[in-house]
Amino acid sequence: MLMSVLPHVLVLNGPNLNFLGRREPQIYGHTTLTDVIDELRRRYDGTLVIDHLQSNHEGVLIDRLQAAADEPNLLGVVLNAGAYTHTSVALRDAVSSIAPLPVVEVHLSNVQAREDFRHRSLIGAVCRGVIAGFGTDSYRLAVEALRKK
Secondary structure, three states, rough: OOOOOOOOOEEEOOHHHHHOOOHHHHOOOOHHHHHHHHHHHHHHHOOOOOEEEOOOOHHHHHHHHHHHHOOEEEEEEEOOOHHHOOOOOOHHHHHHOOOOOEEEEEEEEHHOOOHHHHHOOOOOHOOOEEEEEEHHHHHHHHHHHOOOO
C-alpha cells in the first residue's frame, strides 16, 4: 500500500499483460507494460504517484482493489482486467464494492472490433468509464479522466 501526500492513481493489469510487447504485437504493439508504467511515471512526476500491479491471478487483483478502498489521496483505479473483463463476476463485484472510488476500465485494442466474446464487459457497467482502442495511450487518457473527476 502506497502512502504519499501526493495524489495517486492505481494502475491494475490482469492476465497476460505481463507479455505486452511480445504477445500478438500486430494487435497490442511492441511497447512493454514496463514501458507503459515508466512513461506514466515520467509524465506525472512530481504531481501524481503512479502505483502499479500486474497479476495473472484474479484473487490478487481483487485483494488489491479492496485494499485501495482505504488509501488516502487515491484518485482512482485504472483497470485493464484482460480476459477477466469478459468472465469475472468476482472482479466486477470487487469494483462495485469499492464505490465511490472511481475505476476506469481500459483496453489497448478496440474490443468492439474483435471477436464477439470480447464485446461484452462484465466490469464496464460498474466503472466510471471505459477507454478502448487507443493503444498504450488508453492508460494516459484514463489517468487524465481520474484527475478531472
